[in-house]
Amino acid sequence: MELTPRLAAVAGFIPQGVRVADIGTDHAMLPVNLVETGKSPFVIAADVNEKPYLAACRQVQAAGAGSRVEVRKGSGLEVIRPGEVDVVVMAGMGGNAIINIIDQCRGVLDDVIRLVLQPMTDAGSLRLWLARNGWRLVDEELVKEGEKFYVIMAAEPGIENQQDHFLLEMGPLLVEKYSPLLVEYLEKIKMDSQKMLSGLTRSRSEESMDKAVEITNRLTRLKELINRCRQGAEKYSG
Ligand SMILES: C[S@@+](CC[C@H](N)C(=O)[O-])C[C@H]1O[C@@H](n2cnc3c(N)ncnc32)[C@H](O)[C@@H]1O
Structure with missing residues (x-):
């Protein structure tokens, strides 16, 4: 099979x-x-x-x-x-x-x-x-x-052992192993997050604004991680 x-x-x-x-x-x-x-x-x-x-x-x-x-x-x-x-x-x-x-x-x-x-x-x-x-x-x-x-x-x-929530969300061992598909995969997550963010910014509710702040912070770390991976960093320590 x-x-x-x-x-x-x-x-x-x-x-x-x-x-x-x-x-x-x-x-x-x-x-x-x-x-x-x-x-x-x-x-x-x-x-x-x-x-x-x-x-x-x-x-x-x-x-x-x-x-x-x-x-x-x-x-x-x-x-x-x-x-x-x-x-x-x-x-x-x-x-x-x-x-x-x-x-x-x-x-x-x-x-x-x-x-x-x-x-x-x-x-x-x-x-x-x-x-x-x-x-x-x-x-x-x-x-x-x-x-x-x-x-x-x-x-x-x-x-x-991994305590970093952001890395746990993204896949700490994918990052550590430096999977060849990783940058492409993270770019896809970035695009999805950006779409979600533009949807949220159209709403004025407090809940949406809190969520927008959370996603913006996550996007900052995501971009940093993508840059590091692009530069060929084999290990990302957070
Ligand atoms: C998309 S298929 C995945 C099949 C296979 N595991 C694979 O990865 O190719 C998902 C299967 O999970 C079954 N499923 C969904 N909930 C389940 C549950 N609580 N217990 C057992 N099977 C479940 C569905 O009936 C379906 O056959």
Whole structure:
């Protein structure tokens, strides 16, 4: 089972030989790939919706992977029991949906050694939430498919050392690793922030003005970070 660059990057963050749960699996491409390549001995492929659940069942059956991939139907982490898996993957869902899923079933994650997450939106909020809730970022990668950027992150239980909110929002390990796509990615965030700011400046409400000040400050740091990255600074210390 060939993976797209995005899913290949997700697979790249899964250590060899671990049991995995792929929550929101849809087509179960990742689970089938993980067992076919011998990376994982056992994967739970779970989805809350009927259509993706059935698509996953068909994919697993067609690949003859039924003894190593178990397809389950249900929401979030409620489909797994504590100790059943070592790594939990959530890819292709919104960052806030990922936060809600983790928050609702924390006990299930007591024995989990790593989360591999690929939020479609709100990557910054997800990093901040992880840092405040006993998870530390251990790796991040940026992938571009067509015109779209995808952030993939790995987090493990522990204390996040990065205290700088701005860097946590942008992706401290993307900055540290000096990802080749980083400048382009930050430019996109800058453009989105500028659009948001021009929308806010048309409003006179106090709330909008506060938000506009927040975004202006963020833009100042963002421009500084982009300049440093352009100059080839390998490490940005805030
Ligand atoms: C866009 S697909 C992503 C599929 C795959 N993980 C990927 O990255 O290519 C998102 C999937 O998450 C599922 N989903 C959404 N909320 C969920 C939840 N609370 N629990 C389990 N699955 C969920 C949807 O049904 C959908 O199949």
